[in-house]
Amino acid sequence: MPIDMDKTDVTEADTPGVPLLEVRDLHVEFRTREGAAKAVNGVSYTVDAGETLAVLGESGSGKSVTAQTIMGILDTPPGRITGGEILFRGEDMLTMSEERRRTIRGDKIAMIFQDALSALNPVLSVGYQLGEMFRVHRGMSRKDAKAKAVELMDRVRIPAAKERVNDFPHQFSGGMRQRIMIAMALALEPDVIIADEPTTALDVTVQAQVMDLLAELQRDFTMGLILITHDLGVVADVADKIAVMYAGRIVESAPVEELYKRPAHPYTKGLLDSIPRLDHKGKELYAIKGLPPSLMAIPGGCAFNPRCARARDICRTEVPPLADVTEPDGTPIGGRSSACHFWKETIHG
Numbered sequence: 001m002p003i004d005m006d007k008t009d010v011t012e013a014d015t016p017g018v019p020l021l022e023v024r025d026l027h028v029e030f031r032t033r034e035g036a037a038k039a040v041n042g043v044s045y046t047v048d049a050g051e052t053l054a055v056l057g058e059s060g061s062g063k064s065v066t067a068q069t070i071m072g073i074l075d076t077p078p079g080r081i082t083g084g085e086i087l088f089r090g091e092d093m094l095t096m097s098e099e100r101r102r103t104i105r106g107d108k109i110a111m112i113f114q115d116a117l118s119a120l121n122p123v124l125s126v127g128y129q130l131g132e133m134f135r136v137h138r139g140m141s142r143k144d145a146k147a148k149a150v151e152l153m154d155r156v157r158i159p160a161a162k163e164r165v166n167d168f169p170h171q172f173s174g175g176m177r178q179r180i181m182i183a184m185a186l187a188l189e190p191d192v193i194i195a196d197e198p199t200t201a202l203d204v205t206v207q208a209q210v211m212d213l214l215a216e217l218q219r220d221f222t223m224g225l226i227l228i229t230h231d232l233g234v235v236a237d238v239a240d241k242i243a244v245m246y247a248g249r250i251v252e253s254a255p256v257e258e259l260y261k262r263p264a265h266p267y268t269k270g271l272l273d274s275i276p277r278l279d280h281k282g283k284e285l286y287a288i289k290g291l292p293p294s295l296m297a298i299p300g301g302c303a304f305n306p307r308c309a310r311a312r313d314i315c316r317t318e319v320p321p322l323a324d325v326t327e328p329d330g331t332p333i334g335g336r337s338s339a340c341h342f343w344k345e346t347i348h349g
């Protein structure tokens with residue numbers, strides 16, 4: 001059940017056809033002494049209320065930088081947004097007034113980081129830090145804010161929340177700390193949560209519990225969830241759709257079952273083939289050959305071409321557009337696109 005919270009601003013309704021959050025052709029680069037590192041090169045994705053979008057891709061593909069740009073926590077300088085839009089309910093956050101932007105980023109979009117220990121303040125109790133959300137953003141009294149903190153700790157299933165509300169972050173286990181981070185993100189009942197590798201730092205068994213909790217809360221609160229991960233196993237259970245990133249671009253997006261069943265991009269296919277599977281026990285695991293490119297020298301044409309077994313001449317000269325994927329007879333497949341010149345061969349063989 002959603003926690004009863006006082007909202008100080010008007011609740012904005014969804015407009016049919018307008019995504020809750022849309023990143024459109026976003027470009028971000030880092031100016032360094034060696035040159036410009038093009039970390040995000042035209043990323044577009046959307047997430048709606050009640051929907052989970054998983055963003056997948058190897059290390060350095062620009063997943064976190066995109067998230068940081070949405071949240072307004074991009075390291076600037078050296079980071080610089082060089083193009084694109086971030087639309088919240090159709091309104092571009094990059095061009096709106098600073099005040100409006102602060103309201104949206106404070107109230108409507110929250111972020112969960114990988115490392116709870118460094119995201120929480122070590123010298124303040126978790127109850128104080130949770131309560132601060134309500135004192136600062138909702139003008140609650142200290143007593144009411146603490147009661148809300150306990151309520152939230154209960155909601156994320158911290159045992160004996162009432163007794164533990166005055167404990168400090170280091171007194172909790174890694175999994176419990178991550179639950180506290182989730183509680184912090186939930187406090188103001190945001191419309192969108194961005195979770196950047198929220199379980200990577202945890203033990204495998206705890207990972208599943210925390211991920212289940214996050215998925216449950218996302219459903220109960222009908223939030224949009226952007227889940228950044230490089231774990232394809234995690235994604236299958238919780239995501240509705242997937243956006244695969246490579247060298248700062250989305251190379252494929254699709255509903256989750258579709259993408260697993262028949263990938264339409266050689267890079268996605270490589271990622272899927274490299275997941276350990278029970279039925280493949282004993283067989284050598286496939287690994288995509290080569291390494292992701294340097295962001296200072298992204299290959300021309302398709303950035304994946306030096307690693308792609310299907311690459312031909314056009315792949316080295318022309319950037320493949322993110323094109324709609326269809327059935328062989330041209331029937332559209334809802335929500336599918338691929339940035340590969342030869343997506344038809346990849347998906348339909």
Ligand SMILES: Nc1ncnc2c1ncn2[C@@H]1O[C@H](COP(=O)(O)OP(=O)(O)OP(=O)(O)O)[C@@H](O)[C@H]1O
Nearest residue numbers: 030039058059060061062063064065066075078295
């Ligand atoms: N503050 C910064 N200064 C310079 N370069 C940066 C900075 N932050 C990120 N980058 C560069 O931007 C690129 C994209 O980084 P990003 O953190 O988005 O990758 P990622 O996809 O989240 O990878 P990972 O899976 O390892 O978290 C990387 O090459 C990184 O070195």
Ligand code: SF4
Nearest residue numbers: 302305308315340341
């Ligand atoms: S465009 Fe060419 S190089 Fe790129 S993924 Fe497709 S086949 Fe491979």
Ligand SMILES: [Mg+2]
Nearest residue numbers: 063064065196
């Ligand atoms: Mg990252």
